[in-house]
Amino acid sequence: xxxxxxxxxxxxxxxxxxxxxxxxxxxxxxxxxxxxxxxxxxxxxxxxxxxxxxxxxxxxxxxxxxxxxxxxxxxxxxxxxxxxxxxxxxxxxxxxxxxxxxxxxxxxxxxxxxxxxxxxxxxxxxxxxxxxxxxxxxxxxxxxxxxxxxxxxxxxxxxxxxxxxxxxxxxxxxxxxxxxxxxxxxxxxxxxxxxxxxxxxxxxxxxxxxxxxxxxxxxxxxxxxxxxxxxxxxxxxxxxxxxxxxxxxxxxxxx
Numbered sequence: 138x139x140x141x142x143x144x145x146x147x148x149x150x151x152x153x154x155x156x157x158x159x160x161x162x163x164x165x166x167x168x169x170x171x172x173x174x175x176x177x178x179x180x181x182x183x184x185x186x187x188x189x190x191x192x193x194x195x196x197x198x199x200x201x202x203x204x205x206x207x208x209x210x211x212x213x214x215x216x217x218x219x220x221x222x223x224x225x226x227x228x229x230x231x232x233x234x235x236x237x238x239x240x241x242x243x244x245x246x247x248x249x250x251x252x253x254x255x256x257x258x259x260x261x262x263x264x265x266x267x268x269x270x271x272x273x274x275x276x277x278x279x280x281x282x283x284x285x286x287x288x289x290x291x292x293x294x295x296x297x298x299x300x301x302x303x304x305x306x307x308x309x310x311x312x313x314x315x316x317x318x319x320x321x322x323x324x325x326x327x328x329x330x331x332x333x334x335x336x337x338x339x340x341x342x343x344x345x346x347x348x349x350x351x352x353x354x355x356x357x358x359x360x361x362x363x364x365x366x367x368x369x370x371x372x373x374x375x376x377x378x379x380x381x382x383x384x385x386x387x388x389x390x391x392x
Contacts, residue, residue: 196304214226230349
């Protein structure tokens with residue numbers, strides 16, 4: 138194809154692939170947390186199906202790219218007190234608002250269950266949910282994340298074929314590292330709480346975007362990365378200081 142003879146095409150492909158991987162992090166985190174409610178033997182299957190569904194949704198949306206772009210056209214207007222003038226509401230706004238509320242509700246519920254200790258029975262193989270229920274929730278959030286991801290792709294690349302290739306490459310990368318990320322999140326309670334807080338921020342951002350309040354995603358990703366680095370330092374510090382506390386407690390017991 139002639140477009141691949143142009144060096145700018147490869148730069149666009151690499152840029153878009155990187156952006157799709159970054160934007161897919163929140164999707165992986167959500168899937169990793171939610172499939173943890175399944176029995177151990179079904180978790181890998183749930184992660185794989187969830188990411189494959191995300192790939193399918195993205196490709197389908199790209200094939201209907203003209204319709205997706207039209208989804209930004211206003212359907213009606215609202216006169217809200219906290220907006221400048223009237224708020225033009227489009228299908229994009231409705232989808233982002235619904236997805237943001239769903240993400241806020243789901244993240245809040247997961248945090249509550251974790252704080253109350255109600256998730257313990259999910260790790261013992263006696264999960265009360267099923268793969269079907271988990272996949273329905275994954276599909277709902279995949280639609281929102283895919284929609285947002287495609288709108289970002291439209292702003293970076295003109296050719297649909299480049300968008301599809303970038304989406305496929307990014308999904309392959311995420312499939313390769315999905316288990317590693319999932320184990321890292323679910324085996325560390327404090328990291329899992331950070332991940333849930335990250336999803337809360339994403340939910341707030343989606344709701345804000347529905348009201349045409351743009352929050353740069355870079356701020357949220359940087360805040361999460363910084364928090365994760367601090368947590369990793371705390372983890373190393375705990376490993377160094379824990380034996381000292383154990384020895385001190387043993388000395389006190391013998392006395």
